[in-house]
Amino acid sequence: MCRRVLINVLIVAFCSGILQAEVCKIDMKECVFHFEVEHRLTMMRGKTLVFPHGGNVFAYDVNDTSTAEPIPHDQVITADGWENPRLVSVVNGQFPGPNIIVFEGQQIVVHVKNKLNSHGVTIHWHGLHQVDTPWMDGVPFVTQCPILPGQSFTYRFKASPKGTFWWHSHAGAQRTMGVYGAFIIKERTETTTEDLIMQITDWNHDMDSDTDHAKMIYGVYDGRKKWNPSQSLDSSFFSMLLIHSLLINGRGRYYQENNIDHNGAPLTVYNVKSGNKYRFRVIGTGALYPFRISIDSHTLTVVASDGYDLKPVEAESFVINPGERFDFEITANQPVDNYWIRGITLEKGRYRRADAILRYETATASDPKTNRQQCTAAKTCLVLNCPFTYYPEAYTECVTFDQLKSAVNDDPAPVFEPGMSKEYFLNWAFPGVKPYPGSVNGHPGSVNGRDFHTPDVNLLLQPKEWSSPCKSPECGDDRHCLCTHALEIGGGDTIQMVLMNMGMGKGWSHPIHMHGHSFYVLKMGYGNYNSSTGAIQGDNSDIDCRGPVTDPKKSFCNNATWSDAAWLNGRVPRLELNNPPRKDTIIVPTGGYVVIRIKADNPGLWNMHCHIELHSMDGMLMLLNESFTEIPSAPKGFPDCHSYPPSPNRMNLISKAEEHQQAQEASDSAITKENYHVLLGLLIAVLSLQTILVLCIFCVCLKKTKSSNDKYTLNANGATNGGNVNNGFNMNKL
Secondary structure, three states, X not given: OHHHHHHHXXXXXXXXXOOOEEEOOOOOOEEEXXXXXXXXXXXXXXXXXXXXXXXXXXXOOOOOOOOOOOEOHHHOOOEOOOOOOOEEEEEOOEOOOXXXXXXXXXXXXXXXXXXXXXXXXXXXXXXXXXXXXXXXXXXXXXXXXXXXXXXXXXXXXXXXXXXXXXXXXXXXXHHHHOOEEEEEEEOOOOOOOEEEEEEEEEEOOXXXXXXXXXXXXXXXXXXXXXXXOOEEXXXXXXXXXXXXXXXXXXXXXXXXXXXXXXXXXXXXXXXXXXXXXXXXXXXXXXXXXXXEEEEOOEOEEEEEEOOEEEEEXXXXXXXXXXXXXXXXXXXXXXXXXXXXXXXXXXXXOXXXXXXXXXXXXXXXXXXXXXXXXXXXXXXXXXXXXXXXXXXXXXXXXXXXXXXXXXXXXXXXXXXXOOOOOEXXXXXXXXXXXXXXXXXXXXXXXXXXXXXXXXXXXXXOOOHHHOOOOOOOOOOOOOOOEEEOOEEEEOOOOEEEEXXXXXXXXXXXXXXXXXXXXXXXXXXXXXOEEOOOOOOEEEOOOOEEOOOOOOOHHHOOOOOOEEOOHHHOOOOOOOOOOXXXXXXXXXXXXXXXXXXXXXXXXXXXXXXXXXXXXXXXXXXXXXXXXXXXHHOOOOOOOOOOOOOOOOOHHHHHHHHHHHHHHHHHHHHHHHHHHHHHHHHHHHHHHHHHHHHHHHHHHHHHHHHHXXXXXXXXXXXXXXXXXXXXXXXXXXXXXX
């Protein structure tokens, strides 16, 4: 009975968040889902254009909205209500795609059909470790070939671990085109706390994501005026992505420059009952910007991040970056009314807001009239997960992620054993000063100066058909190069990584996502900030960029180490080793660093990349080549792919395969001739034995016939005097 109640709670809760959910029952061992990926247009109901007004949408030819029947919201992809339709990519006709809710340990089967006309597709299951199924990780040309137009592909994997995750396309810019959705793995325990899903993203209502990326490279203009990118509150930079609005679960509003007047587009509404507790599962699905999330008049109790539980912390708000997830709880303990749910960017001088409504039962269906909490000396505002240490607003305090603790006491960080464990310094930056062979522009994204060279094969299954090594001197200390950058790890070793944004390519904070693992966050080091303005002034001195350039500001920081050699071999001071929080996506602050650890015990070929879509597409990614010889075999018939004409490596394999086949055929031919003579001899022997046996039988029968002539006499009608028919031995029948 309790399980039935739990399922009903889930269905009601997820439906209240507007988006449809695919819910798998708790007693099912296997959960099967079907995805169809295709294009749609915003602000269209079938072939009819619609427009927004007063929180509703109406057909384009309606003149009096007070008497006209509104069109149901779930029949239109409204986005921010901009009336010129924009192309989006959708799954099962939904934007965002369907949410998947399953239980820990269930077998998941997702059949994906690509109905796009011009694009390949893959689906990545963000945050799932894919233990024993690395070929289901959904990365094109790393773990699988793209699903081409008209093709289908079936993903099969185990739902583990429990927590808030999501799925999204990993092909090009499709994620921010709309191919994404929540993936919630529930514990098999009963609860009365209802779940509510919130997916927040930035939005350009004029251009699709491919155009956004091209403009980042070649320039963004608003008419004949060059558009200047935003700065963060700490005076660091955001990339060249012009946005008009923010969306929560695919809905938002376009605001005028005064940030008051808007177009009246419909919003996502979360319905709650007084006295009940609710768990919001928030997913950062955006392309670039971080968001500060809050609910008017309600304290947020943050309880988990990226699927792993945290010791609860009460806060006024928290910051979420692309790829991250945060779970928080609220109690509906305020007067019955409507309350604003807010998501604002961390831009300096530009105010962008995402709106949703927390609506108490029996409250009127109207926009809230509430205000944000006023931060005062008596009641300061606590902001979790700041990408900097100083929030430039009065009476506002930052809590960085490494100040949070894991909720469990039995999951310490892996032990660093000198001589066996390994440490890597990885600088995620834009250090280029001029184009190099193979680059699109002079400032591609890189890791330690290495711009990722994407293979043209399924690298996991076809490793011998691709070669793009990171060699010296092309990939030197202060050089930029194009190669397929990979770290070889494995054997259950403890791997410590120091993720940085320093040197000549600093100025942008990066949310770094790791596939195949959830790492332990041991420490975060930040740059130097102005104590009054919060502006970044310099790099953290714990890191030595080294290299041939004496001025650290001009160093690429491709070969960094600790400034204090005593910190090597895992001896970094003030590491949280007993209760470190775990994540798969972490913000690397500009001018600073993050120390993380993993246990290299999950064989696979795992992507590690910046989750800002523009940066990842620009080459800011690498691979973890983990225990490659121990990777389980892929299912039979798993697709491979390659270019034509074949690469020299593939041609070499083809030639060797042909030589082997020819040798096998020659061997088979020789064996066939030998077998022919053997079989011929056996046949002659068998025939000879048969002939001898027949002669023997004939002689015996002849003798018996002669001895019985006096006993039996053949009648004219062919019957013996004993009444039995005996036609004798007929040689013609032999």
